[in-house]
Amino acid sequence: MNNFVFQNPTKIFFGKDQVQNVGTETAKYGKTVLVVTGGGSVKRSGLFDRVIDLLNKEGLTIHELSGVEPNPRLSTVKKGIEICKKENVDIVLAVGGGSVLDAAKGICAGAKYDGDVWDFYAKKATIQDALPLGTVLTLAATGSEMNGNSVVTNWETKEKIGVGSPYLYPKFSILDPTYTFTVPKDQTVYGIVDIMAHVFEQYFSHTPNTPLQDQISESILRTVIEQAPIVIEKPDDYDARANILLAGTMALNGLINMGKQTDWATHAMEHEVSAIYDIPHGGGLAIIFPNWMKYVYEENIEKFKQYAIRVWGVTTEGKTDQEIAHEGIEKTREFFNSIGAPATFGDYNIGDENIELMAKKATRGGTIGNFKKLTEDDVKNILTMCL
């Protein structure tokens, strides 16, 4: 285990009708609030009206930014920043899924910065301050509700980049599983893939002696694998939705990477794909991850054996290490297929036309990942396996 520092101050309100706290919690941080939303589902469901009503009850001045895209765009973030600066917004409240939350984090950072907010994503500047953020989550996926990460797409440069900062942890997040009942099947599936992918990025590591972190990771994976078919079959199963929502939050809140070197190459590759093709993040991950696994597993076959045995219950008798590892990877692929996730770039009509470009862009800062440090050629090979 490596040395580490851990702090996660986000206050989580989990469960039915926890939104009742949104007014009082928001009011702790000021008088003027910017409410950020996405494509309209929170308005159709009535959640938006409920939130506005509760904010009004506290006498808050409310501004609104709606229409945040999946793969949220820099241009939208800038619109939000403009409102914050003009209206002296005290706190941002994101109501929606991970994209809405990520855009809101960009707004919070940009509102307290004189330069171009993209500087933070392009690593030309470090976040030194941010407006406080509250969130009402409607999708189990990104973990953004309990971490300091934000991923935004710059459509002009076709770059999708993440930034992390202690200033970006939400002050509070309201997680009500019932809000995820109406998430369409494909979005539910992408969320499930995203949660599992977050665990993979942190689980597959060469850092020795992390038995507890590994077992907690495996617990999250097994929970998601067990609960996923239930929510797909029965979208309004409260318990299954709750278990997946909690798993998603725990998958990327700093818990499972304590003292571990992590990877994140697959996310870097996926970001290049969705920056060009605007495909759903979870869909891209479902295609790339099993291929990454096949490409890298020999770097630490013991870890992949552990994964196969503990997560998928693969039996070992009469099998070589290679066979055991492969069986775990195959089961990952089969699981993604079974829940209806895409398996190849062909499912999105993506051909090989941009593979060279994507490989070049993914490695513009050098190799990516740690489990195996991937060169431009490695990325090209993995993306080609995805065709």
Add this chain to the structure above:
Amino acid sequence: MNNFVFQNPTKIFFGKDQVQNVGTETAKYGKTVLVVTGGGSVKRSGLFDRVIDLLNKEGLTIHELSGVEPNPRLSTVKKGIEICKKENVDIVLAVGGGSVLDAAKGICAGAKYDGDVWDFYAKKATIQDALPLGTVLTLAATGSEMNGNSVVTNWETKEKIGVGSPYLYPKFSILDPTYTFTVPKDQTVYGIVDIMAHVFEQYFSHTPNTPLQDQISESILRTVIEQAPIVIEKPDDYDARANILLAGTMALNGLINMGKQTDWATHAMEHEVSAIYDIPHGGGLAIIFPNWMKYVYEENIEKFKQYAIRVWGVTTEGKTDQEIAHEGIEKTREFFNSIGAPATFGDYNIGDENIELMAKKATRGGTIGNFKKLTEDDVKNILTMCL
């Protein structure tokens, strides 16, 4: 899963020589610090001098309270409060094990209160404010380094009671596994039992549908069970000490009881025993817990089967539910014995002379626990099984 609110703001510095941060972290909270220590081991080891040196480098004014007892006493807490009030202390720094931390928390709460600090423990008053607390931990056991709980013994009334408050979470805690190398074998064992007992109190619950919380609990238990023989055999094994230290922190920081009803009857019973006999908390728990398990397991035999199978690898073929559950309980007893924990009150020369009194005191506020609500008679029965 029940609704829940979770927030744990403590900043953890984990690993070798993380104490180097103690000066700068402490200085964030003021100019005058009260350093609280226990029986002298931190002075013999040189840790105390290192801490003082780092505090001096930040130009802090340092006051000291040493001699905090195992089962820390109200009288000692009051001494600390007096120093804080007289010297206008800004922050308390606890250097030691769980008892030192618990006493320091009492000091932090009492320093901001005009009445008798015991009011908080006796539930006559609620903590509304507290001095900030930093900790440098030297023992894996209580989890006090990352929670808002404090247990103190009032020797006049022979009461050992705990209090919890959001104000009592340490601002930061420094967890260096090397400081636990010199913990004597018996203290190491008591710590291991305490960690496992904390998990038991939260794991054995009737709350349905908590698969992730259960599996994380099992992960902590398996980690401790695997690593315990290593640290007992080789007290300076960094990796094993680190794994146990992290497990102890995760066992009682709010992670595994999210949305679950918890029990805590065994702790309540043990507090009565150590309030009279001043035995080590972990020793008392090692004696009582397997007997509590035997007494209550039929309330939810599925949970005890799950425990036996997943934590102890008990096989199920050809066995009744009862037999499977019993085997898990027996393995718990055998494990405690194998690491040298006491098995009966006789090991501490405790007879049946105070069982009636302890049962009466344990249930003075009504039944205790939730897995089975224990009456005075139930407590008497369980304590009698411990003889």
